[in-house]
Amino acid sequence: MSTYVYAITDATHPVRLDGLRGVGDPPSPLRTVRTGALTAVVSDAPPGLRAKRRDVMAHQNVLESLMADGATLPMRFGLLGPDDERVADVLDREEPAYRQRLAELDGHVEYHLKAGRDEDDMLRAVLADSAQARELNERTRGGSGTHEDRVALGELVSREVAARGEREAGEIVARLDGAATRSAVTGAGGNHFLNASFLVPAERTDEFVRAVRAEADRCGDAYDFTLTGPLPPYSFV
Known part of the structure; x- marks a missing residue:
C-alpha cells in the first residue's frame, strides 16, 4: 500500500x-x-x-x-x-x-491575497489616460466607427487593463513586503489582477493584516481585496 x-x-x-x-x-x-x-x-x-x-x-x-x-x-x-x-x-x-x-x-505562517478592480472603473481610467482610446470609443459610440475601430478599441483596452493590473499588483506587493519575510506572485485570472502569497512571521500577523487593510482603504471602493489566512506555508515549501 x-x-x-x-x-x-x-x-x-x-x-x-x-x-x-x-x-x-x-x-x-x-x-x-x-x-x-x-x-x-x-x-x-x-x-x-x-x-x-x-x-x-x-x-x-x-x-x-x-x-x-x-x-x-x-x-x-x-x-x-x-x-x-x-x-x-x-x-x-x-x-x-x-x-x-x-x-x-x-515561526511563519502564510497569507493569500487576491485583488480585483471594478471593470467600469478600470475602463474609465483607461479612457481618461489614453487619447487614442477616447477617440476610438467616441467614434464607436457615435456610430461612425468601423469594425476595425471596434477591434482596435478592444485590443487597446485589453492591453491597457493588463498593463495597469500588472503595475498595480507590483506596487501593492512591494508595499506589503515590508510586513512579510517573502512573497510569491502567481498568475492572476478572472476578475483579479493580483494573486499572491506572503510568508509572515507569526508575531507580525496583526501588522500584516493592518497593512492589507490600509492598501484596501488606499485603493477605494472600486477595488475588492480578499485575504485568507493564517495558513500552513504551502507556497513556500
Whole structure:
C-alpha cells in the first residue's frame, strides 16, 4: 500500500499525534518515518482517495497541530510515496534542502491575497489616460466607427487593463513586503489582477493584516481585496 505524507519536521520536533486522525474512512492511523535528522508524518493511503471535506480537514488538522509545536514543512493534500522505505530514502537524499527550508519557515505562517478592480472603473481610467482610446470609443459610440475601430478599441483596452493590473499588483506587493519575510506572485485570472502569497512571521500577523487593510482603504471602493489566512506555508515549501 502507498504511503500518504502529511508533513516533514526536524527530528527534534515532539510530533504529538495523540487525538489526531488520518485520511480515509475509517481514518488511517498516523505514524512516523524517521531518519537521523528528519521525521515524516505519514499513514497508509486509502484506495481511491479524493479531496472530500472529511479528508481535507483531517490533513489540515494534522498540519496545524504539528505547526503549533515547531517548524513544519506541510505537504499538499494527496502526496503519496510508494512505501515508507522510499519516503525515508527521500528524506536522506534531500536532507540539506529540507533542513534549510525548515529553518526558513520556523515561526511563519502564510497569507493569500487576491485583488480585483471594478471593470467600469478600470475602463474609465483607461479612457481618461489614453487619447487614442477616447477617440476610438467616441467614434464607436457615435456610430461612425468601423469594425476595425471596434477591434482596435478592444485590443487597446485589453492591453491597457493588463498593463495597469500588472503595475498595480507590483506596487501593492512591494508595499506589503515590508510586513512579510517573502512573497510569491502567481498568475492572476478572472476578475483579479493580483494573486499572491506572503510568508509572515507569526508575531507580525496583526501588522500584516493592518497593512492589507490600509492598501484596501488606499485603493477605494472600486477595488475588492480578499485575504485568507493564517495558513500552513504551502507556497513556500
